[in-house]
Amino acid sequence: MSAPRIGLSATALEPGLADARQDGIARYTQALLDELPAAGCAVRPLSFAPPGAPACLRVGRALPLSFALASIGDLILPASARLAVRELGQDGQPLDLFHATDHRIVRMDCPVVATLHDALPIAHPAWCAPRRRRLQNWLLVKAARKADHVIALSQHAVPELVGAYGIDERRVSVVHPGVAPAWFDAPGADAVAATLQRHGLRPGYFLCVATLEPRKNLAHLLQAYLALPPVVRAARQLLIVGQAGWDSAPLAQRIAAARQQGEQVLWLAGVPEQDELRQLYAGAGAFALPALHARAGLAMLEALAAGVPVLCAAGGALAELAGGAALEADPLSVPEWTAALHAIVRDEALRARCVAAGQRRALELTQAEMARRTLAVYQSILTQ
Known part of the structure; x- marks a missing residue:
């Protein structure tokens, strides 16, 4: 099988877009960006950027819409509607798959893998800030269900993710995080x-x-x-x-x-x-x-x-x-x-x-091993 062409969500790596509370997600994303090419992927970092922000991106290029607009489209357009991302690959080659490394998940015109780091706001609301919790939880559940496949960071997390997001456990793979x-x-x-x-x-x-x-x-x-x-x-x-x-x-x-x-x-x-x-x-x-x-x-x-x-x-x-x-x-x-x-x-x-x-x-549990196991998830989806 030829090297899969992966669009990797890089929003958490962009200084002007990232949430300071997502440092762990940024480190996870950076590790994949660093290690996936050596594992056998062609990787294109892509970010959800608001209008006017693409010129400020430092890591990759902008997706066609901001996350807010793409999410609204998912809510009001038929399920057959997809965000066009396949042609954002490099060297004229279309993307095979998009990997969302954070909660920004929308329907796309290629398979979407999403890493769900936890389900804290839903499974353990007492441990989270209450502001706008109900709306945020609803949006999180809607987003999680748009992924074709989910990566969990531990086996222990799987029942929580399945119960909170209502996703099919058969669509969940465990890939432990890696150390640099x-x-x-x-x-x-x-x-x-x-x-x-x-x-x-x-x-x-x-x-x-x-x-x-x-x-x-x-x-x-x-x-x-x-x-x-x-x-x-x-x-x-x-x-x-x-x-x-x-x-x-x-x-x-x-x-x-x-x-x-x-x-x-x-x-x-x-x-x-x-x-x-x-x-x-x-x-x-x-x-x-x-x-x-x-x-x-x-x-x-x-x-x-x-x-x-x-x-x-x-x-x-x-x-x-x-x-x-x-x-x-x-x-x-x-x-x-x-x-x-x-x-x-x-x-x-x-x-x-x-x-x-x-x-x-x-x-x-090295970053290189994490990348190899993540690639195995990609390949399992692309060969279905």
Whole structure:
């Protein structure tokens, strides 16, 4: 079979169009854009741009209509109507398929694959901002059903996507996310030391990289950390790296209160550039993420690749992605998390097993492997 010609949604990569809250989607899209050509695809990045914006696009070219206009057309035109995109391929060759990497899904004149990262607004509305929720949920369901095939990022996510969007489970494939090659290379010791000094950190701290929002369950992590013996807290700081998300004020206040009481809890509000982030991972003694719901779990995969022992929530997508390489604890049990935090820094044999198993697992979940499995999904559709 010749190399399929794929139109790849690049809206999340365009600085003037992307939603700052879609950083994970942007990274996922960029990884596919980087790796699919090596896997055997001809890729054309395409974006939904409002009128007047195409000249500002940096990554690819504009689709014929904005997403708003294309969506209205889907609502009022007969089902046979399709957005004309096939002729947007390169070198005069039409597209074989379009891959929507975010929620912007419309009917097109070629097959459409959509990656559905979650169904949070529908399945777990309490974890999402309530503004315009009903309309947004209705539009999300309508959009999801327009895809000819769906990619889920974990097997754990499939029942939620099927139940929330009403899609046929037979049209869903699981392709785990992938970690970038740079995470397997240790950064220089001098650079790590300089970064730690700049942030007032000592090597061996507990690290969590996550947006501050209720579903990440970071309040439980803070509570579990504060329940550790004083001698452990004196030796091991807790560093949380991530942007302030929806309903983050209560947690920010608890972090501030802990610091006022002399606890060694630090919050870096915002995600540094990748080099600095890798240096923060390199200085960590353990990575901990008790999330109640995870989309891609990319921060955890990066910790596995970087050789940091990982503690994650049991029973969900994070445990699935870790594949037995992480120490797991019930995310609803603060005492269990306290015990696990203590064990992962006290038991050197446990740490060594987690590091070795984590790096083996990360080698199975690279960006290149994600691209190869995504190509297999394309081929299965194009050969039907």
